[in-house]
Every structure is written in structure tokens, then in C-alpha cells.
Amino acid sequence: MMVLLKMDNVEFGYSEIPCLQDVSLQISAGEFVAVTGPNGSSKSTLLKLALGLLRPKSGEVKLQSGKPDGTKLKVSYVPQHIAAFNSGFPSRVHEFVRSGRYKEGSWLRRLTPKDHGIVEQALRDVGMWEMRGRRIGELSGGQKQRICMARALASEPDLFVLDEPTAGMDQQSRNALYAQMRRQVTQYNRTVIMVTHEQQELDSFLDRTIELTRKEEDTWGCCTTTLCSGHFGLAE
Amino acid sequence: MGMLHYDFMQRAFWAGGIIAVLASTLGVYLMLRRQALIADMLSHVSLAGVAAGTYLHINPSLAGFVVAILGAIAVEYVRRSYRTFSEVSVAIIMVCGLSTAVVLMSLIKGTSKSLSSYLFGSVVAVNTSDLRIMILVAAAGALFFFFLRRPLYQISFDEETAQTDGLPVKSISLLFSVMTGMIVSAAMPIVGVLLVSALVILPAAIAVRIAYSFNAAILIACAVGLAGVFSGLTASYRLNTPPGGTIALILLVFLVSGVLLQKAILRVYRNRVKHESSIRNYYT
Structure with missing residues (x-):
């Protein structure tokens, strides 16, 4: 399975104090991954780093630019x-x-x-x-x-990067969206990375959860990866 | 229509028409990108160029044009340094342009008339070289807004989303700033430094309020801009008032009338809906 996104010991901060530290993760093509963590745990920042919208202070972020068939991702x-x-x-x-x-x-x-x-x-x-x-x-x-x-x-x-897309949605719309994203992964081999606070209800649709945990007062990192109940064996 | 027998009035109408279309289109994008004050800032920067041109005996319009473009490039770089407080970049460059203009103007002796025509606009100030500049700007603007209409729409919504869509956001933003500088400095002889932003922002403010689609917003802004400039130039000729102020006042009247008309239409519509639902409730 092609690795789509790789982060190695990434550190980032908007000021001198880093908000993310020692972040290392890997996401492969065809995975449905949720990024979770409490408010202010820099989940959105993690996505922006992954997309190249922000540059890390140290470490390496590598998002594939092309697909194996030579076309652009x-x-x-x-x-x-x-x-x-x-x-x-x-x-x-x-x-x-x-x-x-x-x-x-x-x-x-x-x-x-x-x-x-x-x-x-x-x-x-x-x-x-x-x-x-x-x-x-x-x-x-x-x-x-x-x-x-x-x-x-x-x-x-090929890759959906979604930052709390269910904010303000009712339960029915949320479930429809989760099912739609699962379908995108299963039917079209697309990849989904979704920041969410509703990990419980999303669990059965996911392959993996990446949780940002607190390292110091304002610093988050050390992603904990958990296989979800709905995973399809892609993360193994 | 007797005024159109004069060459200078013909030039003013041509130039005004060209600038009205360009400035109004630009205004819609500037407003949606939350950069409404950039036009005002660049007109002040351009004044420094006019003053420098007058002082150094170079064509003031051309000097103003070049300095406005340089100012536009500078503001784009400063804006990126102050991402969170992007309006700070406008203040910084405006202070820089205005202070330079004031100092240079104090060094120029006996030429206050030509500078005041740049400050307040004058139909007589539009000479053939200004008209040439405007035609060139119009051609560049037409190409720019036609070829980049889709990327500009996406960038106006959200720069980060546009960047992840693969658009060269930085380059397009820089080109957009250069285009803004060109249009603002070309508009100066007609409406003057102090009122350039009126021509850029007021038609867009009306259009954004009432338009239902993006293309409609641009078309409405152009129509309002043209109506404001043509009626302003006519009133200015008849009443012997500065064209810049007259055009700006007419555009303000359009804006206030548009807002009041929109509110009245909405009130009538709501009352009708309320009335229909009360009748429906009565019979069911």
C-alpha cells in the first residue's frame, strides 16, 4: 500500500513555544483516519502541516505529489x-x-x-x-x-482532508457523511483524513484513529494510533 | 449633449467609462478578499509618485503609475508578514506613501494647481498620454480578469483551499496587487487621489448586496460604476464642480437608494408571506 503522508519528528509552533512536538505518523492510500484530541490540541495545525500550508520548525513532512500511474495526486x-x-x-x-x-x-x-x-x-x-x-x-x-x-x-x-466537517450538522446528516466517506474509501480507494470530536459515533466507519496527546502545558504530540472497530485491515 | 463637442469632455467620458468598468470589477474582488482599503492606500502611494515626477520633471502620471505598482508589490509582501493583521500592511504602506508625497510637495514651488487636480480629479487633467495609459491598463485588465476569473473566484473564497486545489495563490495574488496598482493610478486623473476608492468600492458594495450570483455581482457593479461616472461627469460639467467629488456623491446616493429599495422590497415580500400564511391558517 502506497504511503500517502509521512511525518517524521515534526515540531511546529506559532510562537517560540511549540504547539506540536515529536509528531511522527504515516497514512497510506485507501485509509479512513480520524484525528482526535481535545480543543486546542493543534489538530487543525496538524492538517495544515500535512497539506504544506504551514512549514514545520523541524522534522519532515512528506505528502506524495503523484500517484503510481504518474498522474498528479x-x-x-x-x-x-x-x-x-x-x-x-x-x-x-x-x-x-x-x-x-x-x-x-x-x-x-x-x-x-x-x-x-x-x-x-x-x-x-x-x-x-x-x-x-x-x-x-x-x-x-x-x-x-x-x-x-x-x-x-x-x-x-484522491485524498480528502476534512477539518471538523460535521460541525453544525444534525445526527442524520453526520451519519450520511460518515457513510459517504466510507464509500469513497471502499469503492474508489480514496483516502480520508478527518479531524473530529465525534470519534465514538464515527468509530464503526474508520480504519484508524490518531490521537494527539499532551506532552507539556501547551505542547501536543506523540500521536497514539488506535485501530478502530470498523477497520478493514488496511492499517495493519 | 453639447459638452461632448469638446475634446477634453470626450476624453473624460472615454477614460471614465474604461475606468468605471475596470474599477468596479476590481472592487468586487477587493471587497470579497477583505482588501477594500487597498485602493485608498495605493492612491496615496501613487500621489508620492506624482509628486516625485513633478519634482524631477518626469511625466507625473507615468511616475504615479510606476510607484503605485511598486506599492502594490510591497503591500503584498508586507501582508504576508502580517498574516493575522493584514490591514496593518495597508496602514504601513499608506503612511510611507503619504509622508513621501507631503515632503516632496513641499519642495515643489508654484505647481500646486496640477497637484490639486490629482488630489480632487479634473476632466481637464485627462490628456492623451493618460488616455493611452488607460487603454493599455484596460487591455491588461480585460485579459487578467478574463483568464483568471476562475482562480480569482476560488482565491476570493478561501486562499488555503485554493492553494490545496493546486492554484499558484502567491503568484496570482501578486499579479492581482499589480493590477490593482495599475487601475488605481489610471483612475487618478478622473476621480482624484482622495476619491479613487469611492469608484472602486461603492459600485461593488451595491452589487455584493443585491446580486445572487458572482457574475451578476460583477455585471451590476460595472453598470452602477458606468452610471455613476457618466452622470457624475455630466453634473460636474453643468455645475462646475470637481468630477471626483461629484462622482463619489452620486455613487453614495446610488448606494443609499439601493439599500433602502432592497429593505422596502424585503419588507413587502415578508408581509405578503405573513399575510398568505395567516389566510392559509384561517381556512385550515
Whole structure:
């Protein structure tokens, strides 16, 4: 199984005091992994380091850029908040989700009927098809999270990096999302890394949990990896 | 339409029309990227270039144009250093530009008239060389906004998501800043340094409020910008007032009217929904 993400003794801090230290982990293609830990344990920071949005002070972060067949690895990131959503961004749901298809081909490529079909399916998968014409600013927090997920699904990535994607969602929507992510892993051999506080309810869908544990007062690290009840043997 | 018999008014209308479309489009992106004050800041930086040009006997418009582009590049680098407080970069570069302009202006003797036309805008200030600069900026702007419309949309939403989508966010942001500098300095002869941001931000503020889609926001902003500039230039000619101030006041009237109209429409809509639901409840 190809190793998609590898971190070796990574240390990072926004100030002189490191918030992450001695972080070493490995995630392979085709795994569904949850990153857990209490509030302020730098879970989001860990994701940003993995994506290259932040640079570690020391240690090494290696995210594969290509796949064995020579094509580029496609990554879709769903952040915790998109600030533009709160400012009445003048965009419709459909327009936003459609932007997930823009990474295919050139910037001027005309979207094909196939692209529109994928966008429609993604919106149906998250239960937002009926609201496709709505302005984004009019949506609730949970609905905003669902259209972010739809955009990620529409881009058909090899790796989903999701930072608390279920925040503001009801139980039914959360379960639908977990099942959808499990399907992405099982059917299409895609990889999912998800920061979550709902590890208990997600457990049966996961392969592994990576838990950030406290090292010192403000420093977290030493990931504890646990195989989950729903794992499919990929992490062994 | 007698005013259009004058060459200088024809130039002002051409230049104003070009700038209205460019500035309004730029304004939508600037507003959505929370960089609304950058236009104001760059106009002050550009003033330092105008003052330097006047002092050194170089074409002031051209000097202002070059300095605004340099300022735009500088602000992009300072913005990255102050990621959390990105508005600090605007304040730093503005102080730098304005203080340089003030000192240079004090060294220039007897040329306050030409500088005041840059401060407040003047239709007479638009000469053929300004018009040429504007046409060049318009061509560059049209290409920029057409070819980069999708990346700019994604970056306006969220820079980090755009970066993970594989977009060269840093390079596009830098190009965007350069484009901002070019448009702001090209707009200066018409609306003046002090009111450039009115032309950039007010049409966008109206459009973002009422538009339902991104393309609609840009089209509405352009239409409002054109209406504001053309009616402002006409009023300025008839009332003998500075064009910059007149255009800005007209755009403000548009903004206030737009907000009031939107509120009135929403109130009527809500009342109708309430009325219909009370009738439905009565019969069920």
C-alpha cells in the first residue's frame, strides 16, 4: 500500500513555544483516519502541516505529489470555517460546488455534461440539490458545511482532508457523511483524513484513529494510533 | 449633449467609462478578499509618485503609475508578514506613501494647481498620454480578469483551499496587487487621489448586496460604476464642480437608494408571506 503522508519528528509552533512536538505518523492510500484530541490540541495545525500550508520548525513532512500511474495526486481540503461565507458572498450553492470541477484541466475549460452530472450527484449526496439556487449567505452553518463537502466530492480527489466537517450538522446528516466517506474509501480507494470530536459515533466507519496527546502545558504530540472497530485491515 | 463637442469632455467620458468598468470589477474582488482599503492606500502611494515626477520633471502620471505598482508589490509582501493583521500592511504602506508625497510637495514651488487636480480629479487633467495609459491598463485588465476569473473566484473564497486545489495563490495574488496598482493610478486623473476608492468600492458594495450570483455581482457593479461616472461627469460639467467629488456623491446616493429599495422590497415580500400564511391558517 502506497504511503500517502509521512511525518517524521515534526515540531511546529506559532510562537517560540511549540504547539506540536515529536509528531511522527504515516497514512497510506485507501485509509479512513480520524484525528482526535481535545480543543486546542493543534489538530487543525496538524492538517495544515500535512497539506504544506504551514512549514514545520523541524522534522519532515512528506505528502506524495503523484500517484503510481504518474498522474498528479488530487487533494480536497475542507477547512473548519470559510470566512467568506459569513460576509454574504454573492454566489449560489450550485456555482460554489461547480468550482470543485475547475481543477480538472485548464482554467478556461468549458464544463462538460459529465462535469454537471458529477456536481449534481455531489449535491444530491449531501442532500442539497433542492437548495442549489440559494445564495450561500442564506444557508445555516450545517448547510454550509454540507456544500463544502459537496464541493470536495465534486472534485473527485484522491485524498480528502476534512477539518471538523460535521460541525453544525444534525445526527442524520453526520451519519450520511460518515457513510459517504466510507464509500469513497471502499469503492474508489480514496483516502480520508478527518479531524473530529465525534470519534465514538464515527468509530464503526474508520480504519484508524490518531490521537494527539499532551506532552507539556501547551505542547501536543506523540500521536497514539488506535485501530478502530470498523477497520478493514488496511492499517495493519 | 453639447459638452461632448469638446475634446477634453470626450476624453473624460472615454477614460471614465474604461475606468468605471475596470474599477468596479476590481472592487468586487477587493471587497470579497477583505482588501477594500487597498485602493485608498495605493492612491496615496501613487500621489508620492506624482509628486516625485513633478519634482524631477518626469511625466507625473507615468511616475504615479510606476510607484503605485511598486506599492502594490510591497503591500503584498508586507501582508504576508502580517498574516493575522493584514490591514496593518495597508496602514504601513499608506503612511510611507503619504509622508513621501507631503515632503516632496513641499519642495515643489508654484505647481500646486496640477497637484490639486490629482488630489480632487479634473476632466481637464485627462490628456492623451493618460488616455493611452488607460487603454493599455484596460487591455491588461480585460485579459487578467478574463483568464483568471476562475482562480480569482476560488482565491476570493478561501486562499488555503485554493492553494490545496493546486492554484499558484502567491503568484496570482501578486499579479492581482499589480493590477490593482495599475487601475488605481489610471483612475487618478478622473476621480482624484482622495476619491479613487469611492469608484472602486461603492459600485461593488451595491452589487455584493443585491446580486445572487458572482457574475451578476460583477455585471451590476460595472453598470452602477458606468452610471455613476457618466452622470457624475455630466453634473460636474453643468455645475462646475470637481468630477471626483461629484462622482463619489452620486455613487453614495446610488448606494443609499439601493439599500433602502432592497429593505422596502424585503419588507413587502415578508408581509405578503405573513399575510398568505395567516389566510392559509384561517381556512385550515
